[in-house]
Amino acid sequence: MTTSSHRPAWVEPPNPVVTTIKGVVIGLILLIMIYPLAYVILNSFASPNATTTAGLIPSEWSFSSYSAIFKGGIVQRSLIVSILITLVGTALSLAVTATLAYALTKTRQVPGVRPALYLVLLTMIFSAGIIPNYLVVKAFGLLDSYWSLIIPVLASAFNVVVMRNFFMQLPRELFEAARIDGAGELSIFIKIVLPLSKAVLAVIGLFYAVSYWNSFFNAMLYLNDSSKWPIQLVLNSYVLQGQSMSSMNNTEMYNLPSSQSVQMAVVVLATIPILVVYPFLQKYFTKGVLTGAIKG
Amino acid sequence: MDRETVVTHPDATTLIRPNPQSSPPSGRIRRLAHALRQHKVIYLLLLPGMLYFLAFHYLPLAGVSIAFMDYSPFLGLSGSTWSGLDNFAKLFDDPEFVGTVRNTLIISFLQIAFAFPAPILLALLLNSLLSERVKRMVQAVVYLPHFLSWVIVIAVWQQVLGGAGALADLFQRLGLDGVNVMANAETFKILLTSQVIWKDVGWGTIIFFAAIASIPTQLYESAAVDGAGSLRRTWHITLPGILPVIVLLLILRLGNVLSVGFEQILLQQPSVGGEAAQVLDTFVYFRGVLGGDWGIGAAAGLLKGAIGTLLIVAANRIARRTGSEGLF
Numbered sequence: 188m189t190t191s192s193h194r195p196a197w198v199e200p201p202n203p204v205v206t207t208i209k210g211v212v213i214g215l216i217l218l219i220m221i222y223p224l225a226y227v228i229l230n231s232f233a234s235p236n237a238t239t240t241a242g243l244i245p246s247e248w249s250f251s252s253y254s255a256i257f258k259g260g261i262v263q264r265s266l267i268v269s270i271l272i273t274l275v276g277t278a279l280s281l282a283v284t285a286t287l288a289y290a291l292t293k294t295r296q297v298p299g300v301r302p303a304l305y306l307v308l309l310t311m312i313f314s315a316g317i318i319p320n321y322l323v324v325k326a327f328g329l330l331d332s333y334w335s336l337i338i339p340v341l342a343s344a345f346n347v348v349v350m351r352n353f354f355m356q357l358p359r360e361l362f363e364a365a366r367i368d369g370a371g372e373l374s375i376f377i378k379i380v381l382p383l384s385k386a387v388l389a390v391i392g393l394f395y396a397v398s399y400w401n402s403f404f405n406a407m408l409y410l411n412d413s414s415k416w417p418i419q420l421v422l423n424s425y426v427l428q429g430q431s432m433s434s435m436n437n438t439e440m441y442n443l444p445s446s447q448s449v450q451m452a453v454v455v456l457a458t459i460p461i462l463v464v465y466p467f468l469q470k471y472f473t474k475g476v477l478t479g480a481i482k483g
Numbered sequence: 484m485d486r487e488t489v490v491t492h493p494d495a496t497t498l499i500r501p502n503p504q505s506s507p508p509s510g511r512i513r514r515l516a517h518a519l520r521q522h523k524v525i526y527l528l529l530l531p532g533m534l535y536f537l538a539f540h541y542l543p544l545a546g547v548s549i550a551f552m553d554y555s556p557f558l559g560l561s562g563s564t565w566s567g568l569d570n571f572a573k574l575f576d577d578p579e580f581v582g583t584v585r586n587t588l589i590i591s592f593l594q595i596a597f598a599f600p601a602p603i604l605l606a607l608l609l610n611s612l613l614s615e616r617v618k619r620m621v622q623a624v625v626y627l628p629h630f631l632s633w634v635i636v637i638a639v640w641q642q643v644l645g646g647a648g649a650l651a652d653l654f655q656r657l658g659l660d661g662v663n664v665m666a667n668a669e670t671f672k673i674l675l676t677s678q679v680i681w682k683d684v685g686w687g688t689i690i691f692f693a694a695i696a697s698i699p700t701q702l703y704e705s706a707a708v709d710g711a712g713s714l715r716r717t718w719h720i721t722l723p724g725i726l727p728v729i730v731l732l733l734i735l736r737l738g739n740v741l742s743v744g745f746e747q748i749l750l751q752q753p754s755v756g757g758e759a760a761q762v763l764d765t766f767v768y769f770r771g772v773l774g775g776d777w778g779i780g781a782a783a784g785l786l787k788g789a790i791g792t793l794l795i796v797a798a799n800r801i802a803r804r805t806g807s808e809g810l811f
Contacts, residue, residue, distance in 0.1 A: 194613050195700075197707040201613065212608065213621060219681070220624050223643045230642075241649035241656075287532025290525050297522040298515075303533055310540040313792045316784030317764065318771045319546030322560075323539065341535045372524035401632035404746050408772065419634045426638045427750055447647060454638045461630050469626060472689075 224458075231451035245448075252452035261413070261421055262453055268333070269400060269417040273460075276337040276399040281392050283342050285384075288350035289376050304351075310344045317408070324409055335409035336402055336417065346391050353387040354380060390471040393464055400460055418457045426450045547788075550781040570782035579757075580766065580783065587762040590672050590743045595736055598679045602687025603729060607717060609688065610695050625685025633746040636682050641665050668759035671751070679744060690732070691725055698724035731802045738798030741787050763787045 194200075225243055231252055233245030240246070256262045287307070294301045314320075320339065329335040357380065365375050381388070403419040410416060413424075519526060546560070553566040574580050605625070612618045628636060643649045646663040654661035664674055702720050711719065745764040752760040761769075763783060771780015 195704070197704045198613075199707070199713070209608065209612065213612075213617070216605070217621065217624055220628065220685075223639045224627075226649055227639050227642050241653040283532050283535060286528040290529035290532070293522070293525050297525045298518045300525070300529065303529060306533070306541070307536055310536055312795050314788055315540070315543030315547055316781070316788050317767050318549065318777060318781045318784055319543035320539070321772060322546040322549070323543045327538075338535075339539050341539070342532055344536070347532070372522075372528075376524075376528065397630050401630075401634075403632055403634050404749070408768075419632055422634050422638060423750060427634065427641065428753055447642070450638070451642060454635060454642070458631060458635055461635075462627075465627060465630060468630065469623060 227451045231455045233448040235446040252449040265418045265421040273399040277396045280395040291351050292354045307344050550785040554777040570778040583761045583766045591740045593676045601680045601684045606688040606691035628682045629686035666754040668755045671755045671759045694725040694728040734798040734802045738795040
């Protein structure tokens, strides 16, 4: 009966036919999920004159796509833009989200906080729409500024609520003890609340970072100047719409070979940061975050 | 009690003094000033976030008014003339708008029919696996695409399924005529649904796993003792156990029926054309922002937003009536 250590005693031993079917289905799912990514990653290392095939392994290996990209030019610059937007944006978003979330825990003690909480919650069910948002960004003079990729998406009500829920669960006795010791609200927030909330700060920071890195439509809407474009926009023009790099930017003439392996290399470069943070993301998001949000 | 805290607060005493108001303020203002002094830090922490939400979520609501205007960007909001419901009348006479609504609804229903049940089936399949290690590995793989941007997902799909991609190569080797599924208007809506499934099927399972985990194991145990096989246990215990979550999510999805993947469609519209790929959000963008028909674009956006909000509120109410907690 104890052939499988995971199988409780009351579960019948696996039926070989069912197990085989499940194995095939799962194998197919994994193939469909992994093959496209593996295909693009591996073939980005194909030499420009190698013919593209359906095979995963290129006929001729080379780093030429990457060295062409990192000679300079729009892809390299857009990567730097995206990295800076992601770093600055995530830091600002975390700061605004954490301070707001902490202040919103004071619905009982501080007058005006409860209406503020409702104002934040309400933004989850409506959106003014593309055009009104565009007009506001324009009115603030943010068009064609890097800030247009950060300030209009500075905080999400969802993340504020998740963080607030986390702060609410912290043991109250700690705050009381600090207050008796003469600590003000600010030092309680900085010295007690934030250090106890590293996990939730990490998850929400990662979520913000991913959304800044992936930000596409706002950049398309607000940035006309292609020299300011982040990587997602360059990826769209160069890979999806098939424009050549030189037509996108006349000021800098350089020849990026328009081969498929270079296109794949751009895709890979845009994907790497996500792949790097993914293990951390996965570790956190299944715990707490989502269940907390559902109850919120 | 309150007075004590004010006095012991170091900043409060200094703040009270430089406030020599000649006329005695009304009680309400005094209470407000008192609260501001007493909770200065909390209000300061509240300020940046609230300013953001007011400026970028509430202030844009004023811009909704251009749906009722003959708006011109050069004249601005104050210079443009009101036109009543003209924009809406034009909208309903516009054959392109009618096609847009039709596309939006068809895509939405395809997604409800296929992309919605997919994570439920996957969660049930993974839950039936005995090996915890295999389960974790599959989860690690299927969650990933959720975090990739639509630009990346579509670029990857194009490399595999596009005209110069892996599939085309395979077809050529088999001596068949390849079809570029990435640029085929007729099958575009199926393509969209497949992409949504590929990207989010794993992510969607998380909520169902949480629901499955909350079903007491004793139920399975006693059912097994009573002779129910694994299929019958799934049907009679797991499915009823997660039904409230399914119903809640389905109702909320129905509330979002006018929202279909905006970026996903915007990115692929150039390759299949507007007739197959114009949905409400892309219509607003192309007509309003790019085409300069600001009033008509805003009118379409307002219709979508207002109906969407109403549907979500209604859906939530229905969800509550069915016994689940609802979202708000």
